[in-house]
Amino acid sequence: MLNSHSILQKNSSMNILVCISKSPDTTSKIAFTDGNTKFNENGVQYIVNPYDEWYALVRALELKEANGGNVTIVTVGEASDEAVIRKALAIGADEAVRIDAAPVDAYFTATQIAAYAKDKGFDLILTGKETIDYNGSQVGGMIAAEMDLPFISLASKLDVSGSTATADMEIVGGIEEVQVELPAVISCAKGMAEQRIPNMRGIMAARTKPLNVVSPVDASNYTAFESYALPEAKSACKMIDPENMDELVSLLHNEAKVI
Amino acid sequence: MSTLVYINSRNGLSKGDFEAVTYAKKLGGDITVVTCGGESNDSLARLGEYGASKVLVDRSVTSNDSQQIANVVTTAAQTTGANTIVFSHDLVAKAVAPRVSVKLIAGLVPGAIDVPNGDTVKVNVFSGKAYGFVKINTDKKIISLLPNSLQPEASGSACGVEEFDGQAGDPRIKVLNVKKPEGDIPLPEAELVVSGGRGLKGPENWGIIEDLAKELGAATACSRPVADVGWRPHHEHVGQTGVAIRPNLYIAAGISGAIQHLAGVNGSKVIVVINTDPEAPFFKAADYGVIGDAFEVLPRLTEAVKKFHASN
Numbered sequence A: 001m002l003n004s005h006s007i008l009q010k011n012s013s014m015n016i017l018v019c020i021s022k023s024p025d026t027t028s029k030i031a032f033t034d035g036n037t038k039f040n041e042n043g044v045q046y047i048v049n050p051y052d053e054w055y056a057l058v059r060a061l062e063l064k065e066a067n068g069g070n071v072t073i074v075t076v077g078e079a080s081d082e083a084v085i086r087k088a089l090a091i092g093a094d095e096a097v098r099i100d101a102a103p104v105d106a107y108f109t110a111t112q113i114a115a116y117a118k119d120k121g122f123d124l125i126l127t128g129k130e131t132i133d134y135n136g137s138q139v140g141g142m143i144a145a146e147m148d149l150p151f152i153s154l155a156s157k158l159d160v161s162g163s164t165a166t167a168d169m170e171i172v173g174g175i176e177e178v179q180v181e182l183p184a185v186i187s188c189a190k191g192m193a194e195q196r197i198p199n200m201r202g203i204m205a206a207r208t209k210p211l212n213v214v215s216p217v218d219a220s221n222y223t224a225f226e227s228y229a230l231p232e233a234k235s236a237c238k239m240i241d242p243e244n245m246d247e248l249v250s251l252l253h254n255e256a257k258v259i
Numbered sequence B: 001m002s003t004l005v006y007i008n009s010r011n012g013l014s015k016g017d018f019e020a021v022t023y024a025k026k027l028g029g030d031i032t033v034v035t036c037g038g039e040s041n042d043s044l045a046r047l048g049e050y051g052a053s054k055v056l057v058d059r060s061v062t063s064n065d066s067q068q069i070a071n072v073v074t075t076a077a078q079t080t081g082a083n084t085i086v087f088s089h090d091l092v093a094k095a096v097a098p099r100v101s102v103k104l105i106a107g108l109v110p111g112a113i114d115v116p117n118g119d120t121v122k123v124n125v126f127s128g129k130a131y132g133f134v135k136i137n138t139d140k141k142i143i144s145l146l147p148n149s150l151q152p153e154a155s156g157s158a159c160g161v162e163e164f165d166g167q168a169g170d171p172r173i174k175v176l177n178v179k180k181p182e183g184d185i186p187l188p189e190a191e192l193v194v195s196g197g198r199g200l201k202g203p204e205n206w207g208i209i210e211d212l213a214k215e216l217g218a219a220t221a222c223s224r225p226v227a228d229v230g231w232r233p234h235h236e237h238v239g240q241t242g243v244a245i246r247p248n249l250y251i252a253a254g255i256s257g258a259i260q261h262l263a264g265v266n267g268s269k270v271i272v273v274i275n276t277d278p279e280a281p282f283f284k285a286a287d288y289g290v291i292g293d294a295f296e297v298l299p300r301l302t303e304a305v306k307k308f309h310a311s312n
């Protein structure tokens, strides 16, 4: 499906940075090792975090296709993350940067990306709304703070005209249509674009696209995960006769006490 | 020990705001609330009932510009000497809290679901499939509380409200237009949720979901394919790649219960599943199950709730 509601005007070409994170495939079994202090990666397939891929990266590519320009993806991660980076390149990014460090927390990660981006003249820095593993929704706002840029969080629509970006921003109790002068940082949510499946040509091309490895800057982490736990298993489901909804209501009131 | 709570009062006070102040009270020490916008003093003074000793309000900030709000929160934190800042983990806090974290060198825990144990805070991770315990390494701490993680407790009396110049600076985001969904209960804060999946066969059939939701005073939600094909708006999509919710009651009709859907709803206290297929995986995650046709069961359930309300 095309993003029919978006208006793309011819602009001077755009230099866009898309922040990419890996995340475990959504069907991964979640388990922990080392006395529940580490995520058990055994048998886990990594994918590009869906919000980064489906919305941030695809919208960046659409803006580039309409205006000309360049889409760079950046990830803070170790060499083992390069397979995920190649997937994002296969979808159409022009080049990739890997900042060679384990992303210990959001502050550390944002600091690395801000340090890399600060003198590169990006018009737009896009992130996904959150990662589906740690669900922090922090990195975009922190990059904006470190670079002193305006930040549109949770944008479900994004258009660019000249040096102005217009976006729909999800707020408490509604949506605001807002405008900022570029450069700006924008976190991308559902509605902004449609997922693209990489084709064979994209996959072949991704193999030879530039993937630059840069060294991290010194930065501390403000937070650390000490341990994890799995939710307690549900007790068996009570089956209710479909003819007898009075019984269900009575159980919800007297037993579960939720109505 | 002094705690600052930021609340977004732009659409009036909500349950999430009362939860955040209640949470701050559980931390102990003095509580100041900071907010922006036009909410009346009388309304803001009610936060005292939940434990605030005063409310600071910066009326110069008239939009949801996260940079301006972060400046105000930072100034308030410095003025009050707060060592902990509490947010309700709503859509605006998600933009403001990271900025405050950087400005104050204060570690941020997003999506806390319990009071801290020492320096360690419990959060949802892997979209609700597991819990994590996060340690904050910095002296100043920021905790953003997931809605519906504790019950608001009012016991005190109204507090004072002071005008506050939070040195917001100029807005950099210009608001062109505000679109509000009409009459909706915001999904993340809803205590009761009625949700429909592909089993409902088409958008024209959503009346039976809405009737039940209306009778219960519940919010409505849906599975991802339902939002993807446009039967329902995107903001109703729950799951791993949609909204994660933890209501008291989640009623799912015509939803199979795929792992990605469960991820966003398995924090619900009680789950009711209505499905024609006895093998639907959702029954494994449910507390109460009804094997039956949603087109018959939902209207029957709505009638039963009506009867219950009439006699209670």
Ligand SMILES: Cc1cc2nc3c(=O)[nH]c(=O)nc-3n(C[C@H](O)[C@H](O)[C@H](O)COP(=O)(O)OP(=O)(O)OC[C@H]3O[C@@H](n4cnc5c(N)ncnc54)[C@H](O)[C@@H]3O)c2cc1C
Pocket: A026, A050, B196, B197, B198, B199, B200, B222, B223, B224, B225, B226, B237, B238, B239, B240, B241, B242, B253, B254, B255, B256, B257, B258, B259, B260, B261, B264, B274, B275, B276, B277, B280, B292, B293, B294, B295
């Ligand atoms: C990366 C990724 C991310 C995803 N993220 C999400 C997410 O965030 N949220 C999400 O929901 N999904 C997500 N999905 C999709 C998920 O895998 C499932 O495909 C989806 O949840 C199925 O939606 P459904 O249950 O509505 O439809 P179906 O799986 O088609 O199930 C329909 C159900 O309705 C029942 N039914 C049919 N007729 C009736 C009737 N008359 N009365 C009662 N029951 C009836 C059927 O028995 C069936 O169980 C994701 C998938 C991927 C790959």
